[in-house]
Amino acid sequence: MVHSIYSNKDVFLRELISNASDALDKLRLESMIDKDLQADTDDLHIEIDADREARTLTVRDNGIGMSRDDVVALIGTIARSGTAELLQKLRESRDAGANQELIGQFGVGFYATFMVAEKVTLVTRRAGEREGTRWESTGAGTYQIETVADAPQGTSVTVHLKPEDSEDNLFDYTAEAKIREIVKRYSDFISWPIRMTVERAGEEGATTSEVQTLNSMKALWARPRDEVAEEDYRDFYRHVSHDWADPLETIHMRGEGTFEYEALLFVPSHAPFDLFMREGRRGVQLYVKRVFIMDDCEALIPNYLRFVKGVVDAHDLSLNISREILQQDRQIQVVRRRLVRKVLTTIRDLKANQEEKYRTLWTEFGRALKEGLIEDPDNRDTLFEIVSLASTHDPAEPTSLAGYVERMKDGQTEIYYATGESRTMIENSPHMEAFRAKGYEVLILTDPVDEVWVEQVGQFDGKPLRSIAKGQVDLDTEEEKKSAEAEREQRGKEFAALLTWMTGQLQESVKEVRLSSRLTTSPACVVGDAYDMTPTLEKMYRAMGQ
Numbered sequence: 001m002v003h004s005i006y007s008n009k010d011v012f013l014r015e016l017i018s019n020a021s022d023a024l025d026k027l028r029l030e031s032m033i034d035k036d037l038q039a040d041t042d043d044l045h046i047e048i049d050a051d052r053e054a055r056t057l058t059v060r061d062n063g064i065g066m067s068r069d070d071v072v073a074l075i076g077t078i079a080r081s082g083t084a085e086l087l088q089k090l091r092e093s094r095d096a097g098a099n100q101e102l103i104g105q106f107g108v109g110f111y112a113t114f115m116v117a118e119k120v121t122l123v124t125r126r127a128g129e130r131e132g133t134r135w136e137s138t139g140a141g142t143y144q145i146e147t148v149a150d151a152p153q154g155t156s157v158t159v160h161l162k163p164e165d166s167e168d169n170l171f172d173y174t175a176e177a178k179i180r181e182i183v184k185r186y187s188d189f190i191s192w193p194i195r196m197t198v199e200r201a202g203e204e205g206a207t208t209s210e211v212q213t214l215n216s217m218k219a220l221w222a223r224p225r226d227e228v229a230e231e232d233y234r235d236f237y238r239h240v241s242h243d244w245a246d247p248l249e250t251i252h253m254r255g256e257g258t259f260e261y262e263a264l265l266f267v268p269s270h271a272p273f274d275l276f277m278r279e280g281r282r283g284v285q286l287y288v289k290r291v292f293i294m295d296d297c298e299a300l301i302p303n304y305l306r307f308v309k310g311v312v313d314a315h316d317l318s319l320n321i322s323r324e325i326l327q328q329d330r331q332i333q334v335v336r337r338r339l340v341r342k343v344l345t346t347i348r349d350l351k352a353n354q355e356e357k358y359r360t361l362w363t364e365f366g367r368a369l370k371e372g373l374i375e376d377p378d379n380r381d382t383l384f385e386i387v388s389l390a391s392t393h394d395p396a397e398p399t400s401l402a403g404y405v406e407r408m409k410d411g412q413t414e415i416y417y418a419t420g421e422s423r424t425m426i427e428n429s430p431h432m433e434a435f436r437a438k439g440y441e442v443l444i445l446t447d448p449v450d451e452v453w454v455e456q457v458g459q460f461d462g463k464p465l466r467s468i469a470k471g472q473v474d475l476d477t478e479e480e481k482k483s484a485e486a487e488r489e490q491r492g493k494e495f496a497a498l499l500t501w502m503t504g505q506l507q508e509s510v511k512e513v514r515l516s517s518r519l520t521t522s523p524a525c526v527v528g529d530a531y532d533m534t535p536t537l538e539k540m541y542r543a544m545g546q
């Protein structure tokens with residue numbers, strides 16, 4: 001499986017550099033927090049070493065390194081974080097398109113080296129530890145591991161390139177020009193020097209060698225927007241997101257005044273498989289004045305925007321701030337509010353101006369965004385503008401809430417909705433009959449989160465949200481009511497005996513049997529009281545064992 005799946009193999013080098021950069025970030029941070037850490041932090045850098053004869057390429061860093069346990073856990077048999085779940089998903093999924101996507105994700109991370117390598121050797125020593133570890137694998141699922149005495153601090157990864165004539169090797173990755181090109185292209189913004197020793201022809205055939213730094217090291221988020229090429233943004237996105245696809249939207253912002261910060265955020269173009277898993281990763285990294293502080297900074301972005309990726313560099317924070325303190329920090333709260341507003345207004349603008357992008361976004365992240373209606377009352381109005389909901393109005397076209405309100409019939413005061421597992425189930429439910437017959441539009445809500453937000457939010461634009469499955473829904477005009485009333489009285493008398501008998505027969509299961517005005521074709525339906533749980537919610541609680 002290692003062999004068939006990649007189009008652009010150059011990225012293996014980007015991935016190794018990205019890991020080296022992360023390792024240096026971690027070391028700097030750890031040594032600042034833990035003064036006793038026996039670590040060498042003098043000349044933190046990344047080094048690339050190519051050996052043309054041996055056909056090897058080595059990427060070395062003097063960063064945090066890995067213990068033997070780390071190597072087993074992180075690099076292990078299947079060589080990257082998340083790979084096990086990914087493989088599991090591949091096995092479970094029968095959808096070829098989705099598989100293609102999942103496979104694409106193998107293109108990121110350490111495992112990408114096996115696109116070009118017949119063997120990979122990793123030697124590492126964790127800062128502060130005495131012994132190092134040597135790991136070697138051909139990528140076929142097994143590896144050798146041993147303890148070594150004399151490893152330098154940090155990690156070196158040596159890629160033994162496949163033979164030259166192999167179809168996997170269209171490029172010579174040991175060539176200086178090729179290495180330069182890849183580093184410039186993908187890793188220019190890396191904030192640590194990436195060095196390489198290059199040979200130069202000197203006088204009279206002698207060669208001299210010199211060490212060169214290949215990257216400019218400019219933090220992308222600190223540069224003015226008009227100086228950053230789209231391509232740079234994309235490469236940076238790959239670095240922070242570990243995603244293989246391009247981002248859907250880029251948000252580059254800067255806050256001045258009391259709290260200075262820079263933020264470079266991205267909305268991905270597809271949802272990660274763990275978007276709805278509790279342990280799923282969140283995307284925003286926190287830096288303080290160019291110093292990496294932490295991944296997954298939950299204080300900066302609310303849960304419902306967990307799909308947003310990127311970097312926030314806040315200037316006036318202490319470097320060894322903890323996650324707990326961050327949650328309470330006033331500056332972080334201000335920054336968070338601004339980020340949220342900016343992300344939401346960006347999405348709103350997409351909806352207005354870039355229909356296509358908005359659709360992708362809503363399909364991928366709509367379910368998460370709807371959680372915002374519950375979590376974030378302050379931004380509810382903006383969220384209302386973003387939300388799209390399925391409706392009986394047009395099966396092919398979801399509607400906004402404002403769109404629904406515009407189409408409301410004369411005299412209609414409530415927004416009708418139905419919740420359920422699928423559109424078909426809802427449309428076939430007997431509750432729908434009267435609404436269909438009278439031409440009322442009904443919102444069709446099929447996500448589990450819908451149940452919760454409609455309850456919590458209660459109304460839109462002053463119009464109550466009303467489940468068609470609850471209580472007595474009154475759909476008639478005054479005249480219709482009068483004649484219906486007369487008819488009901490008449491029929492009430494007619495059926496009184498039957499109803500009493502049925503209520504008696506069914507008293508174990510229902511509160512009351514009554515004549516219905518809401519059915520047109522079904523003979524009977526079960527309705528809830530106005531304050532009862534909706535059927536889906538009831539099911540949900542039952543499933544939870546309550």
Ligand code: ADP
Nearest residue numbers: 019020023065074079080081109110111155242
């Ligand atoms: P990711 O970078 O997305 O976590 P990778 O497959 O690139 O996935 O790397 C897996 C893990 O291996 C990293 O998260 C890191 O913990 C560890 N690792 C990889 N390379 C290095 C390195 N050069 N130094 C220290 N740890 C590393």
Ligand code: MG
Nearest residue numbers: 018019109110
């Ligand atoms: Mg990586």
